[in-house]
Amino acid sequence: MIASRVFAGCLAIGLAVCGCSGASPPTPALASAPVTPAAPAAPAAVPGPLPPPPSESPIIVASALSQSAPAAATAGCPAPEIRAYEIAEDLGGLSGIAPADQPNEFVAISDAGGVYTLSLGDGGAQLTSQGRLAGLETATNSDRDAEALLRLPDGRWLVSFERSHRLVVFPPGLSGLTGGPATVVAVPDAWRALDWNRGVEALALAGDGRIVAIEEGVPLQLASRTAWRFDPPTGSSLDATSVTYSTGFAVAPGDAAGGNDGRIYVLEREITGLGLSARIARVTEAADGSLSVETTLDLSGSLPAANYEGMTVDPYRSEGRRFVLVSDGDDGARSIIVDIVTADCAF
Numbered sequence: 001m002i003a004s005r006v007f008a009g010c011l012a013i014g015l016a017v018c019g020c021s022g023a024s025p026p027t028p029a030l031a032s033a034p035v036t037p038a039a040p041a042a043p044a045a046v047p048g049p050l051p052p053p054p055s056e057s058p059i060i061v062a063s064a065l066s067q068s069a070p071a072a073a074t075a076g077c078p079a080p081e082i083r084a085y086e087i088a089e090d091l092g093g094l095s096g097i098a099p100a101d102q103p104n105e106f107v108a109i110s111d112a113g114g115v116y117t118l119s120l121g122d123g124g125a126q127l128t129s130q131g132r133l134a135g136l137e138t139a140t141n142s143d144r145d146a147e148a149l150l151r152l153p154d155g156r157w158l159v160s161f162e163r164s165h166r167l168v169v170f171p172p173g174l175s176g177l178t179g180g181p182a183t184v185v186a187v188p189d190a191w192r193a194l195d196w197n198r199g200v201e202a203l204a205l206a207g208d209g210r211i212v213a214i215e216e217g218v219p220l221q222l223a224s225r226t227a228w229r230f231d232p233p234t235g236s237s238l239d240a241t242s243v244t245y246s247t248g249f250a251v252a253p254g255d256a257a258g259g260n261d262g263r264i265y266v267l268e269r270e271i272t273g274l275g276l277s278a279r280i281a282r283v284t285e286a287a288d289g290s291l292s293v294e295t296t297l298d299l300s301g302s303l304p305a306a307n308y309e310g311m312t313v314d315p316y317r318s319e320g321r322r323f324v325l326v327s328d329g330d331d332g333a334r335s336i337i338v339d340i341v342t343a344d345c346a347f
Protein backbone atom coordinates (compact mmCIF):
# COMPACT_ATOMS: atom_id res chain seq x y z
CA MET A 1 0.00 0.00 0.00
CA ILE A 2 1.38 3.40 -0.90
CA ALA A 3 1.69 5.76 2.04
CA SER A 4 -0.95 8.49 2.29
CA ARG A 5 1.06 11.39 1.07
CA VAL A 6 1.66 13.20 -2.17
CA PHE A 7 4.85 13.16 -4.13
CA ALA A 8 5.52 16.43 -5.92
CA GLY A 9 7.05 15.98 -9.33
CA CYS A 10 7.19 17.66 -12.67
CA LEU A 11 8.98 16.60 -15.82
CA ALA A 12 9.60 19.43 -18.27
CA ILE A 13 10.94 17.62 -21.33
CA GLY A 14 12.88 19.11 -24.22
CA LEU A 15 15.81 21.52 -24.17
CA ALA A 16 13.56 24.44 -25.02
CA VAL A 17 11.44 23.64 -21.99
CA CYS A 18 13.92 22.97 -19.21
CA GLY A 19 17.10 24.51 -20.58
CA CYS A 20 19.11 21.41 -19.75
CA SER A 21 21.51 19.26 -21.73
CA GLY A 22 22.76 15.73 -21.53
CA ALA A 23 20.92 12.46 -20.92
CA SER A 24 18.99 11.65 -17.78
CA PRO A 25 17.38 8.41 -16.67
CA PRO A 26 13.98 8.07 -18.27
CA THR A 27 12.09 7.58 -15.01
CA PRO A 28 13.69 9.65 -12.23
CA ALA A 29 12.61 9.48 -8.60
CA LEU A 30 10.23 12.26 -7.70
CA ALA A 31 10.46 14.42 -4.59
CA SER A 32 7.91 14.06 -1.81
CA ALA A 33 5.95 16.40 0.43
CA PRO A 34 3.63 15.36 3.30
CA VAL A 35 -0.10 16.08 3.18
CA THR A 36 -3.07 15.24 5.36
CA PRO A 37 -3.77 11.49 4.98
CA ALA A 38 -6.84 10.47 2.97
CA ALA A 39 -9.16 7.59 3.73
CA PRO A 40 -7.65 4.26 2.58
CA ALA A 41 -8.90 2.67 -0.63
CA ALA A 42 -10.50 -0.77 -0.72
CA PRO A 43 -8.40 -3.76 -1.83
CA ALA A 44 -8.44 -4.05 -5.60
CA ALA A 45 -9.77 -7.58 -5.93
CA VAL A 46 -11.97 -8.20 -2.88
CA PRO A 47 -15.74 -7.73 -3.35
CA GLY A 48 -17.46 -5.57 -0.77
CA PRO A 49 -19.01 -2.17 -0.15
CA LEU A 50 -17.21 0.97 -1.24
CA PRO A 51 -14.93 2.64 1.33
CA PRO A 52 -15.77 6.15 2.51
CA PRO A 53 -15.10 8.85 -0.12
CA PRO A 54 -11.52 10.16 -0.18
CA SER A 55 -10.76 13.30 1.79
CA GLU A 56 -12.34 16.46 0.40
CA SER A 57 -9.06 18.31 1.07
CA PRO A 58 -7.21 19.01 -2.18
CA ILE A 59 -4.45 16.65 -3.16
CA ILE A 60 -1.70 19.00 -4.28
CA VAL A 61 0.80 17.93 -6.93
CA ALA A 62 3.50 20.59 -7.46
CA SER A 63 6.43 21.04 -9.86
CA ALA A 64 9.72 19.85 -8.46
CA LEU A 65 11.85 18.02 -11.01
CA SER A 66 12.97 18.50 -14.60
CA GLN A 67 14.35 16.03 -17.09
CA SER A 68 16.20 16.72 -20.34
CA ALA A 69 15.48 13.53 -22.30
CA PRO A 70 12.97 14.71 -24.94
CA ALA A 71 10.34 12.70 -26.73
CA ALA A 72 11.18 11.80 -30.30
CA ALA A 73 10.80 14.70 -32.73
CA THR A 74 9.88 14.35 -36.36
CA ALA A 75 12.00 16.00 -39.02
CA GLY A 76 11.53 19.76 -38.90
CA CYS A 77 9.10 19.54 -35.99
CA PRO A 78 9.91 20.41 -32.36
CA ALA A 79 9.76 17.73 -29.70
CA PRO A 80 6.65 17.69 -27.51
CA GLU A 81 6.72 19.57 -24.23
CA ILE A 82 5.93 17.14 -21.42
CA ARG A 83 5.28 17.65 -17.74
CA ALA A 84 4.47 14.74 -15.44
CA TYR A 85 3.15 14.68 -11.90
CA GLU A 86 3.13 11.79 -9.45
CA ILE A 87 0.42 11.04 -6.89
CA ALA A 88 1.17 8.72 -4.01
CA GLU A 89 -2.38 8.71 -2.62
CA ASP A 90 -4.08 5.37 -3.27
CA LEU A 91 -6.94 6.56 -5.48
CA GLY A 92 -7.75 3.14 -6.87
CA GLY A 93 -5.93 4.08 -10.08
CA LEU A 94 -6.95 6.94 -12.37
CA SER A 95 -8.60 5.47 -15.47
CA GLY A 96 -10.49 8.19 -17.35
CA ILE A 97 -10.37 11.95 -17.92
CA ALA A 98 -12.42 14.58 -19.76
CA PRO A 99 -12.38 18.39 -20.11
CA ALA A 100 -14.36 20.54 -17.68
CA ASP A 101 -16.04 23.91 -18.26
CA GLN A 102 -12.92 26.09 -18.10
CA PRO A 103 -9.45 26.01 -19.71
CA ASN A 104 -6.88 24.00 -17.73
CA GLU A 105 -9.69 22.25 -15.82
CA PHE A 106 -10.46 18.54 -16.14
CA VAL A 107 -12.55 15.82 -14.51
CA ALA A 108 -11.03 12.39 -13.80
CA ILE A 109 -12.40 9.09 -12.54
CA SER A 110 -10.70 6.18 -10.83
CA ASP A 111 -10.99 2.40 -11.06
CA ALA A 112 -12.70 2.52 -7.67
CA GLY A 113 -15.41 4.89 -8.91
CA GLY A 114 -13.88 8.04 -7.44
CA VAL A 115 -14.51 11.45 -9.05
CA TYR A 116 -11.83 14.17 -9.07
CA THR A 117 -11.32 17.63 -10.49
CA LEU A 118 -7.89 18.40 -11.91
CA SER A 119 -6.38 21.85 -12.44
CA LEU A 120 -3.29 22.06 -14.64
CA GLY A 121 -1.31 25.24 -15.14
CA ASP A 122 2.13 26.84 -15.01
CA GLY A 123 2.01 26.65 -11.21
CA GLY A 124 1.64 22.87 -11.20
CA ALA A 125 -1.31 20.56 -10.72
CA GLN A 126 -4.07 20.22 -8.15
CA LEU A 127 -6.28 17.16 -7.84
CA THR A 128 -9.38 17.47 -5.64
CA SER A 129 -11.72 14.67 -4.57
CA GLN A 130 -15.40 15.23 -5.37
CA GLY A 131 -16.76 11.94 -4.00
CA ARG A 132 -17.76 8.92 -6.06
CA LEU A 133 -19.88 8.07 -9.08
CA ALA A 134 -23.61 7.95 -8.36
CA GLY A 135 -25.12 4.49 -7.99
CA LEU A 136 -22.03 2.80 -6.52
CA GLU A 137 -23.00 3.11 -2.85
CA THR A 138 -23.40 -0.66 -2.40
CA ALA A 139 -21.31 -1.82 -5.37
CA THR A 140 -18.74 -4.59 -5.23
CA ASN A 141 -15.26 -4.14 -6.72
CA SER A 142 -16.31 -5.86 -9.94
CA ASP A 143 -19.24 -3.44 -10.31
CA ARG A 144 -17.31 -0.23 -9.67
CA ASP A 145 -14.46 -0.69 -12.20
CA ALA A 146 -14.91 2.54 -14.21
CA GLU A 147 -12.60 2.68 -17.23
CA ALA A 148 -13.44 5.57 -19.58
CA LEU A 149 -15.08 8.98 -19.21
CA LEU A 150 -16.59 11.00 -22.07
CA ARG A 151 -18.36 14.33 -21.87
CA LEU A 152 -21.13 14.63 -24.44
CA PRO A 153 -21.89 17.87 -26.33
CA ASP A 154 -25.02 18.45 -24.20
CA GLY A 155 -22.96 18.23 -20.99
CA ARG A 156 -23.98 14.71 -19.98
CA TRP A 157 -21.30 12.18 -19.04
CA LEU A 158 -20.76 8.69 -20.43
CA VAL A 159 -18.81 6.13 -18.37
CA SER A 160 -17.83 2.63 -19.46
CA PHE A 161 -17.28 -0.10 -16.86
CA GLU A 162 -15.51 -3.41 -17.26
CA ARG A 163 -15.68 -6.71 -15.35
CA SER A 164 -19.40 -5.99 -15.04
CA HIS A 165 -19.45 -4.64 -18.60
CA ARG A 166 -21.88 -1.76 -19.04
CA LEU A 167 -22.31 1.81 -20.23
CA VAL A 168 -23.81 4.43 -17.90
CA VAL A 169 -25.09 7.96 -18.63
CA PHE A 170 -24.92 10.67 -15.94
CA PRO A 171 -26.58 14.12 -15.95
CA PRO A 172 -24.50 17.26 -16.64
CA GLY A 173 -22.18 18.82 -14.08
CA LEU A 174 -20.18 17.36 -11.22
CA SER A 175 -23.42 16.99 -9.31
CA GLY A 176 -24.67 14.76 -12.12
CA LEU A 177 -21.65 12.46 -11.86
CA THR A 178 -21.84 12.17 -8.10
CA GLY A 179 -25.58 12.62 -7.51
CA GLY A 180 -27.17 11.03 -10.58
CA PRO A 181 -29.56 9.69 -11.48
CA ALA A 182 -27.41 7.20 -13.39
CA THR A 183 -28.97 5.51 -16.43
CA VAL A 184 -27.58 2.13 -17.50
CA VAL A 185 -27.65 1.75 -21.29
CA ALA A 186 -28.17 -1.69 -22.84
CA VAL A 187 -25.03 -2.57 -24.83
CA PRO A 188 -24.65 -5.25 -27.54
CA ASP A 189 -24.31 -8.89 -26.47
CA ALA A 190 -20.74 -9.02 -27.80
CA TRP A 191 -19.84 -6.07 -25.57
CA ARG A 192 -21.31 -7.72 -22.47
CA ALA A 193 -19.47 -10.96 -23.34
CA LEU A 194 -16.00 -9.39 -23.43
CA ASP A 195 -13.24 -10.89 -21.33
CA TRP A 196 -13.69 -10.13 -17.62
CA ASN A 197 -10.87 -7.59 -17.31
CA ARG A 198 -10.50 -6.56 -20.96
CA GLY A 199 -13.62 -4.56 -21.69
CA VAL A 200 -14.24 -1.19 -23.34
CA GLU A 201 -11.46 1.14 -22.21
CA ALA A 202 -11.77 3.86 -24.85
CA LEU A 203 -14.62 6.29 -25.56
CA ALA A 204 -14.35 9.16 -28.03
CA LEU A 205 -16.59 11.57 -29.90
CA ALA A 206 -15.87 11.35 -33.62
CA GLY A 207 -16.07 14.24 -36.07
CA ASP A 208 -19.48 13.05 -37.32
CA GLY A 209 -20.95 13.39 -33.82
CA ARG A 210 -21.12 9.65 -33.20
CA ILE A 211 -19.40 7.90 -30.32
CA VAL A 212 -16.61 5.36 -30.79
CA ALA A 213 -16.04 2.68 -28.13
CA ILE A 214 -12.99 0.38 -28.38
CA GLU A 215 -12.28 -2.80 -26.42
CA GLU A 216 -8.91 -3.40 -24.80
CA GLY A 217 -8.77 -6.96 -26.11
CA VAL A 218 -5.94 -9.45 -25.72
CA PRO A 219 -2.86 -7.67 -27.12
CA LEU A 220 -0.68 -10.78 -27.57
CA GLN A 221 -3.26 -12.58 -29.70
CA LEU A 222 -4.60 -10.11 -32.25
CA ALA A 223 -3.58 -6.94 -34.11
CA SER A 224 -7.20 -5.76 -34.31
CA ARG A 225 -9.92 -4.97 -31.81
CA THR A 226 -13.68 -4.75 -31.85
CA ALA A 227 -15.10 -1.24 -31.75
CA TRP A 228 -18.64 0.09 -31.76
CA ARG A 229 -20.07 3.28 -33.24
CA PHE A 230 -23.35 4.78 -32.03
CA ASP A 231 -25.20 8.05 -31.54
CA PRO A 232 -25.22 9.67 -28.08
CA PRO A 233 -27.78 7.73 -26.04
CA THR A 234 -31.19 9.32 -25.51
CA GLY A 235 -32.59 6.55 -23.30
CA SER A 236 -31.67 3.11 -22.02
CA SER A 237 -31.20 1.48 -25.43
CA LEU A 238 -28.32 1.67 -27.90
CA ASP A 239 -28.23 1.15 -31.67
CA ALA A 240 -24.55 0.30 -32.10
CA THR A 241 -22.67 -0.83 -35.20
CA SER A 242 -19.71 -3.17 -34.73
CA VAL A 243 -16.54 -2.20 -36.62
CA THR A 244 -12.85 -3.10 -36.55
CA TYR A 245 -10.04 -1.11 -34.95
CA SER A 246 -6.74 -2.16 -36.58
CA THR A 247 -3.48 -1.53 -34.74
CA GLY A 248 -0.20 -3.33 -34.09
CA PHE A 249 0.52 -6.70 -32.51
CA ALA A 250 1.09 -6.54 -28.72
CA VAL A 251 -0.67 -3.16 -28.51
CA ALA A 252 -3.63 -2.45 -26.21
CA PRO A 253 -5.85 0.64 -26.52
CA GLY A 254 -6.06 2.54 -23.24
CA ASP A 255 -8.38 5.43 -24.12
CA ALA A 256 -9.40 7.67 -27.01
CA ALA A 257 -10.43 11.28 -27.60
CA GLY A 258 -11.74 13.43 -30.40
CA GLY A 259 -9.36 16.19 -31.47
CA ASN A 260 -10.12 19.78 -32.41
CA ASP A 261 -9.38 18.75 -36.00
CA GLY A 262 -12.25 16.24 -36.04
CA ARG A 263 -9.86 13.27 -35.90
CA ILE A 264 -9.79 10.49 -33.33
CA TYR A 265 -6.65 9.98 -31.24
CA VAL A 266 -6.06 6.74 -29.33
CA LEU A 267 -3.79 6.20 -26.35
CA GLU A 268 -2.06 2.87 -26.91
CA ARG A 269 0.14 0.78 -24.64
CA GLU A 270 2.70 -1.42 -26.32
CA ILE A 271 4.02 -4.49 -24.55
CA THR A 272 7.80 -4.72 -24.86
CA GLY A 273 10.55 -6.72 -23.21
CA LEU A 274 10.98 -3.84 -20.75
CA GLY A 275 7.30 -3.54 -19.86
CA LEU A 276 4.70 -1.09 -21.16
CA SER A 277 5.46 1.89 -23.37
CA ALA A 278 2.95 4.55 -24.42
CA ARG A 279 2.15 6.13 -27.74
CA ILE A 280 -0.63 8.29 -29.16
CA ALA A 281 -2.09 7.16 -32.48
CA ARG A 282 -4.04 9.27 -34.95
CA VAL A 283 -6.76 7.18 -36.54
CA THR A 284 -8.12 6.97 -40.07
CA GLU A 285 -11.83 6.28 -40.50
CA ALA A 286 -12.91 4.22 -43.52
CA ALA A 287 -16.19 4.59 -45.38
CA ASP A 288 -17.61 1.54 -43.57
CA GLY A 289 -16.76 3.08 -40.19
CA SER A 290 -13.76 0.87 -39.46
CA LEU A 291 -10.72 2.44 -37.82
CA SER A 292 -6.99 2.01 -38.41
CA VAL A 293 -3.84 3.65 -37.09
CA GLU A 294 -2.47 6.23 -39.52
CA THR A 295 0.50 7.63 -37.61
CA THR A 296 1.77 7.61 -34.04
CA LEU A 297 3.58 9.85 -31.57
CA ASP A 298 6.05 7.56 -29.82
CA LEU A 299 6.46 8.40 -26.12
CA SER A 300 8.61 5.42 -25.12
CA GLY A 301 11.41 6.49 -22.79
CA SER A 302 9.92 9.97 -22.41
CA LEU A 303 7.33 9.28 -19.69
CA PRO A 304 7.60 7.83 -16.20
CA ALA A 305 6.99 4.08 -16.30
CA ALA A 306 3.26 3.53 -15.68
CA ASN A 307 0.14 1.89 -17.07
CA TYR A 308 -1.51 4.85 -18.82
CA GLU A 309 -5.25 4.23 -19.03
CA GLY A 310 -6.87 7.63 -19.58
CA MET A 311 -6.43 10.43 -22.14
CA THR A 312 -8.23 13.55 -23.28
CA VAL A 313 -7.55 16.35 -25.76
CA ASP A 314 -7.78 19.93 -24.51
CA PRO A 315 -10.61 21.56 -26.53
CA TYR A 316 -9.56 25.07 -25.55
CA ARG A 317 -6.16 25.00 -27.26
CA SER A 318 -6.15 26.77 -30.63
CA GLU A 319 -2.55 26.02 -31.74
CA GLY A 320 -1.02 22.59 -31.73
CA ARG A 321 -2.51 19.89 -29.52
CA ARG A 322 -2.60 19.28 -25.81
CA PHE A 323 -3.06 15.77 -24.47
CA VAL A 324 -3.57 14.97 -20.79
CA LEU A 325 -2.87 11.38 -19.71
CA VAL A 326 -3.57 9.61 -16.41
CA SER A 327 -2.26 6.26 -15.24
CA ASP A 328 -3.60 3.40 -13.20
CA GLY A 329 -1.99 2.97 -9.80
CA ASP A 330 -3.04 -0.60 -9.04
CA ASP A 331 -0.79 -3.26 -7.55
CA GLY A 332 1.01 -0.63 -5.48
CA ALA A 333 2.21 1.36 -8.52
CA ARG A 334 2.23 5.15 -8.55
CA SER A 335 -0.46 7.14 -10.36
CA ILE A 336 0.84 9.64 -12.89
CA ILE A 337 -0.67 12.69 -14.60
CA VAL A 338 1.04 13.77 -17.83
CA ASP A 339 0.53 17.08 -19.66
CA ILE A 340 1.75 16.93 -23.29
CA VAL A 341 1.79 19.83 -25.76
CA THR A 342 2.67 19.11 -29.40
CA ALA A 343 2.97 21.18 -32.54
CA ASP A 344 0.56 20.46 -35.41
CA CYS A 345 3.40 18.82 -37.31
CA ALA A 346 3.85 16.11 -34.63
CA PHE A 347 1.33 13.90 -36.46
